[in-house]
Amino acid sequence: MTLYEFNSLSEHDKYDHIFTKGEFIDYKIEKEKRFALYAIDMFFVEIEYNNEKNKIQNLRSFKTGKLLDKYSDFR
Template identity: 55%
Template sequence: MELYDFNRLELNEQMEVVNQLGAFIDNHVTKTERCNLYAVDMFFVEVVYNSEYNTITELRSFKTGYLLDKYSTGF
């Protein structure tokens, strides 16, 4: 699946792709949100949860960039 095709899907369809094809890489936790990073084919998907209510608030899909920076801290 290409990133463009993934972005055209509805949220529920995107989550289905992440659950079926995604490989979990890492998570990142702050006071306001919890993020899980997955690799799907040749791009990444960040699943963002509201920490207080434990609900998915957003999916962020990307190939490279600053969104990966928070997962490389501490090494």
């Protein structure tokens, strides 16, 4: 699946694809939010959770950039 194909899925299908076919890579915690990074084929998906509300807030798909850099230990 390409990033374009993934982005054209419905929200429900995106989450289904991530949790059934995605590979969990890492997570980060920032204040009341938690971010989980998944790899799918040749791109990444970040899921943002709100710890206080115990709810998924957002989903971002990307290939490179600052979103990916924050999971690197190299600063």
